[in-house]
Amino acid sequence: MLEQLEATEQYTNQGALIGLDGDNDELLGEVLGALRKMNPLQRQRTVNKLAALPPASKGSRAEMEKHFSELPKHIQEGLRKGELRLADTVIYSIKSVTSKTIKMFETQDDKQTGLRNISNAKLPKNQAMLVSGIILLAGVSADATPDKVMGASYDLIEGFPAIANGEFGLKANKKQLIPDGTSNEVFKTRNFHSVTSGYYKLANPRLIHDDILVELTLELGTMDGIAANTNVWAGLHGTMTTP
Numbered sequence: 001m002l003e004q005l006e007a008t009e010q011y012t013n014q015g016a017l018i019g020l021d022g023d024n025d026e027l028l029g030e031v032l033g034a035l036r037k038m039n040p041l042q043r044q045r046t047v048n049k050l051a052a053l054p055p056a057s058k059g060s061r062a063e064m065e066k067h068f069s070e071l072p073k074h075i076q077e078g079l080r081k082g083e084l085r086l087a088d089t090v091i092y093s094i095k096s097v098t099s100k101t102i103k104m105f106e107t108q109d110d111k112q113t114g115l116r117n118i119s120n121a122k123l124p125k126n127q128a129m130l131v132s133g134i135i136l137l138a139g140v141s142a143d144a145t146p147d148k149v150m151g152a153s154y155d156l157i158e159g160f161p162a163i164a165n166g167e168f169g170l171k172a173n174k175k176q177l178i179p180d181g182t183s184n185e186v187f188k189t190r191n192f193h194s195v196t197s198g199y200y201k202l203a204n205p206r207l208i209h210d211d212i213l214v215e216l217t218l219e220l221g222t223m224d225g226i227a228a229n230t231n232v233w234a235g236l237h238g239t240m241t242t243p
Contacts, residue, residue, distance in 0.1 A: 009201070063205045064130040064239035070207050075241055084126060084241045091118055091214075093128065093234035094149060097138075097163070097226055104216040104234045106109060114150035123210045128241050131177070133201045134170070134234040135218075136187040138163050140227050142167050154233040156197055158190050163232065168219040173212035178202075207239065 034147055035043050068076065078084035093104045093116035105121035123129055138160045141152035157164045164187075169180030186200040195201070208214060216234055221225075 030114055056140060063132055065205050067130055067205070071128050071241070074208055075126060075210070078126060079241065084243060086239050087088045087242045089129065089236040089238075089240045089242075090135070090237045091123070092135075092233065093118075093216075094154075094231050094233050096144060096149070097220075097223075097230040097232060100143045100220040100223060102218040102220075102232060104218065104232070106215070107150045110167050112146070115146060117233070118214075119213050121209060122212060122216070123240075124241070125210050126241060127209050128237070129171075129208045130205050130238045130240075131202065131236045132238040133236075134178075135185075135196065135198045135233075135237060136163075136168070136184065136200070136218075137198045137233040138232055139233065141231055144229055148229075149231055152231060154231075157184060157191055158231075160226070160230065162220050162222050162225050163218070164183075165222075166218055168216065168218050170206075171213075171215040171217075172206075172208040177206040177208075180217070182201060199237070208236075 036044060036045065046174065068079070075084060079086075093109070094114075095102050095104055095125060102227050105116070105118070107120050107207075109116055109119060109121060111117060111119040118124070131142040136157055138157050139152040139154040141148040165186055166184045168184055169176065170178040187198045189195055189198055194198070214236075216236070218234075
């Protein structure tokens with residue numbers, strides 16, 4: 001048990017990582033039992049070590065720690081043993097606006113720097129992610145070739161009324177994380193100078209497990225005013241487990 005405690009020192013919300021943040025009386029009893037068996041000097045050193053933990057985590061990392069118990073068991077074990085760590089990340093994808101329905105992550109997608117950073121619309125094994133926010137931007141490329149799409153400038157959707165007036169939804173493994181029909185108005189941040197452009201902070205961060213289908217879908221009411229070679233850039237921002 002003490003080895004478990006030592007293995008989680010890289011985290012600041014250690015109670016969540018070892019299961020002491022809830023009503024886990026059995027585990028708490030094991031910890032207290034181990035302390036009682038120590039000689040007074042060793043016990044005091046251990047207590048001092050636990051008492052000297054750094055301040056609580058902030059931002060998406062703190063949100064991820066609160067959802068530790070929802071992670072798959074093999075990922076929980078990897079974190080406890082130090083085989084996995086928590087890291088800030090953005091999962092992104094660029095897609096062309098060629099119809100009213102735009103699926104940002106699709107099963108036939110390949111990972112390609114500048115276009116998307118996951119393959120087959122799934123997180124790799126052992127890389128569960130807590131989505132804290134979503135970013136949506138749009139831009140027009142010189143043509144539809146990958147190089148031009150990657151080299152285009154992406155900016156606020158306010159300049160693309162048909163996109164700004166559309167809707168979106170987010171699913172993971174067919175489970176609804178954000179309801180279909182949510183207005184794209186949430187991504188309009190032109191007058192919000194303290195947030196990242198096009199960033200929508202989730203009031204209820206949602207967890208996506210590894211190796212399950214991620215579906216972020218945009219629905220437009222019209223294609224009117226959409227220029228040729230218009231593309232959308234979408235990113236899921238949050239904290240991910242990583243080796």
